[in-house]
Amino acid sequence: MPRSSRMLVLALALWGLSQAPPATAADAKAVESLRKEVAGRGFLVASIKQKRGDWDLVLMRPDGSGQRKLTDTPDWSEAAPRWSPEGRRMLYRRIKAGTVISHDRWGFQGELVIADALARNGRVLGKHTWGCWSPDGKQISTLSLKGIEVIDLATSKVTRRLSRAGYFQQLFWSPDGKWFCGTANVGGELWTIVRMDVVTGKWNVVSRFRNCTPDWAPDSKQVIFSNRPSNQQGYGWTQLWIAPGEGSKRRMIYGEDNRHIYGGALSPDGRYVVFTRCPKDGGGSERAGAPGGLMRLADAPIIGGNSPSLRKLHPRAHEGPVLKLPDLWEPHWTYTDVTAKR
Amino acid sequence: MPHSETPAMEPVDGPVSESAATGRPSGPALARIILLGVIVAGLAAIAVATALRNSDTTTASADSRDTLAMTAVAGEVHTAGRFEVTAKLVELPGKFLANDGLYNYAFVLKYEVLEVHRSEGEVGSTLFVAHYNPRKKRARVADEFYSNLGGNLERFRAGDVHRLALEQPWDQHYIGPLVDRYHKLADKRIYWAIWSNSVGNGG
Numbered sequence: 001m002p003r004s005s006r007m008l009v010l011a012l013a014l015w016g017l018s019q020a021p022p023a024t025a026a027d028a029k030a031v032e033s034l035r036k037e038v039a040g041r042g043f044l045v046a047s048i049k050q051k052r053g054d055w056d057l058v059l060m061r062p063d064g065s066g067q068r069k070l071t072d073t074p075d076w077s078e079a080a081p082r083w084s085p086e087g088r089r090m091l092y093r094r095i096k097a098g099t100v101i102s103h104d105r106w107g108f109q110g111e112l113v114i115a116d117a118l119a120r121n122g123r124v125l126g127k128h129t130w131g132c133w134s135p136d137g138k139q140i141s142t143l144s145l146k147g148i149e150v151i152d153l154a155t156s157k158v159t160r161r162l163s164r165a166g167y168f169q170q171l172f173w174s175p176d177g178k179w180f181c182g183t184a185n186v187g188g189e190l191w192t193i194v195r196m197d198v199v200t201g202k203w204n205v206v207s208r209f210r211n212c213t214p215d216w217a218p219d220s221k222q223v224i225f226s227n228r229p230s231n232q233q234g235y236g237w238t239q240l241w242i243a244p245g246e247g248s249k250r251r252m253i254y255g256e257d258n259r260h261i262y263g264g265a266l267s268p269d270g271r272y273v274v275f276t277r278c279p280k281d282g283g284g285s286e287r288a289g290a291p292g293g294l295m296r297l298a299d300a301p302i303i304g305g306n307s308p309s310l311r312k313l314h315p316r317a318h319e320g321p322v323l324k325l326p327d328l329w330e331p332h333w334t335y336t337d338v339t340a341k342r
Numbered sequence: 343m344p345h346s347e348t349p350a351m352e353p354v355d356g357p358v359s360e361s362a363a364t365g366r367p368s369g370p371a372l373a374r375i376i377l378l379g380v381i382v383a384g385l386a387a388i389a390v391a392t393a394l395r396n397s398d399t400t401t402a403s404a405d406s407r408d409t410l411a412m413t414a415v416a417g418e419v420h421t422a423g424r425f426e427v428t429a430k431l432v433e434l435p436g437k438f439l440a441n442d443g444l445y446n447y448a449f450v451l452k453y454e455v456l457e458v459h460r461s462e463g464e465v466g467s468t469l470f471v472a473h474y475n476p477r478k479k480r481a482r483v484a485d486e487f488y489s490n491l492g493g494n495l496e497r498f499r500a501g502d503v504h505r506l507a508l509e510q511p512w513d514q515h516y517i518g519p520l521v522d523r524y525h526k527l528a529d530k531r532i533y534w535a536i537w538s539n540s541v542g543n544g545g
Contacts, residue, residue, distance in 0.1 A: 099486075104445070105518075108487060145517050168517045188525025190447060282444050 030321035038062040038272060038294060038323070042335035045070065045081045045090070045119075046328035049288040054097040055329070057081050057119050062272070062294060062333065064325040070119040073097075079106055079285070080330045083117060084137040085175065087336025090115050091131055091140070094124065101285040101329075103262070104169060104183075104212055107131075107143070114153070117338035125156070130169065135177040143171040148180065148196075162201050166194065170213055173198070176220035179245060183212050193225050195245045206247045210238075213262055213283075217270050221245055224253070224264045224273065231313060239310075240264045240275050242300075252314060254295060254322070256304035262290070263328075266297070268335045273297050276329065277304070285329050292325025417492055422507035422536040426460035429453035429469055433500045435523035441477040446487075447519040448472040448512075450532060451498065459505075470524060470532045472512045473498070480538045488516070493538035507537035 039061050047055040055077035057070040071078045079101055081092040095101060095110030102109060107130035115122035125131065128151065130143040142149045143164060148171065150160040166184035173180055177198065184194040186205055193206040193214045206214070206223050214225040223245055228238040238260040243250035253273060254261055262283035263276040276283055276290040284290035295302055303310050303317040311317065325331075419426060432452045439447055453469040475483050480493030495504060509515045512534040524530065 105487060108517075143517075145514055164513075164517075168519060185520045185522070188522045190519035190521060286444075 027320060031323055034296065034321045034323050035063045039065060041267065042333060043338055044274065044331050044333050045083070046331035047079045047081070048326065048328050055079055055101065057092060059118070063323060077101060078119065081119070082133060082332050083334045083336070084133050085135055086137055087334045087338060088117055089137065090117055090119055091133060092119065103283040103285040106285060107169060117336070130171045132172050134173055135175055141171060141173045141180065143167055143182065165196065165203055172215055174216045174220040175218055179220060181206065181214045181216060181223050183214065193223060195223065204247050206243050206245060207241065207250050213264065215265060217266050218268055219270060224266060226262050226264065232309065238262065238281065251301065253297065253300040254293070254302050254304065255307070255310050257307035257310050258305065263330050265331055265333055267333050271297055274325065274331045274333060283329065289327040289329040292328045292331060294323040294325060295321065416539065417494065417537055419493065419505050419507045419537040419539050422490065423509040424460070424462040425465060425508040425510060425533065426506065427455050427465060427469065427508065428457040428459065428503060428505050428541055429455045430503050431498060431500055434498060438476045439521060441475045446475055447521055448474050448516055449476045450520065450522040450524055452524060456503065470530050471506060471508065471535050472516060472520060472532050473535045473538065474516065491536055495538040495540045503541040505539045505541050506535055508533040508535055510534065
């Protein structure tokens, strides 16, 4: 390589280093501190893509340690697991292996299965699109062309039916039982996060413009969701946001240039948040998942990587710590010791 | 200039049965010629009859092929849904979103109704129709979630006339993102397009 070229490469490397957030021993120490803080706080479950092509459910500690397969079914993919509120049972979707799992329409695919907390003794409940636990774990809500239905698990009967208003996917019931949140068409605008009163059916907008995958904070007062804001160049990058259910000011939790952030899920006490960092839009379900991340909600907003564009938009954002997790999809968190013998 | 590799034809030598003196055929030769003529005439008659019969068969085959082709072109436009109309696409209200295989949506288009072929209930003179993933050719628009969609329409152009098989209300047949640039028009009825065929340029 000519001397001039070497100098140019060196200069570019130095410039690159100057742009990167400092990866110091202090950073590593902060991440290690976070790891120790969360390692013993219950369990995560997520879908992890297998080399043979299907997805299995994998149990792990919140720091990613102690991974253990809960399902091992080459003919089926198990997707989108959710423990019941008391942590004794689990709902997940069973989808024929070979089916490409849609990152935003997975709730329409396959069948809903109810099982114990370790995904054993599974029983297929039926199609039950977007099936989600009620707060007492005795019912599920579903979203379909028929509307929103509440189904009693003991009798399998529909006990209530509401108009779905503009909801079209990702409907979730709040832990206090008072609200639904989901993704909806509102006033000609698609991909809007909407909160609905379970009793009256009245609804309000939580966040407009290019949002999806909402979920409730444990206090039932805030909604966490992915959003791709318009204040970016070109296609832009999807970030993780949170907003009060009544739809006042929203704030960014985590963002990173060159990564789409999906799968946001809060710990049962609302102190931590897990998510996925996908280099391609879609959250990774169409491929092999995406690297997981875990952070304290109190540290938000955090910007990962160099992300010069995002740092300009959020100059007061922090740089971490963010604990790296394995490639996964749609994680869920419980503080119940699901491994304890009963 | 490319050269031909076909060899030139050589003149063919063969026996000639003629009277060397007069240039006329001799008696036995004349008889053979007459017999040959009768045989040739008979064969020709058979050939013509066969040709005529084949001609009828060919016409019938062509007719049935045309019918099959017409059926294939029409597809399910005469049977799908509860409504069937011929209508002119009034305009394209803005650009379609990308259909990159990642996000799917329906897009509301405005039509002027030219003829109602089938309907359950009144169909107004203006129709709003939600088309699924409008950047895709209708022949390729069906997917895992909406497997009954189709048609021969290749693209949406303002002024074109379409024959549409529809359902209504749209939200009992489609659950997904909807781009509705006519959302400010209150109380309009949106139909869901199941089958969409091209009728021609309405311009």
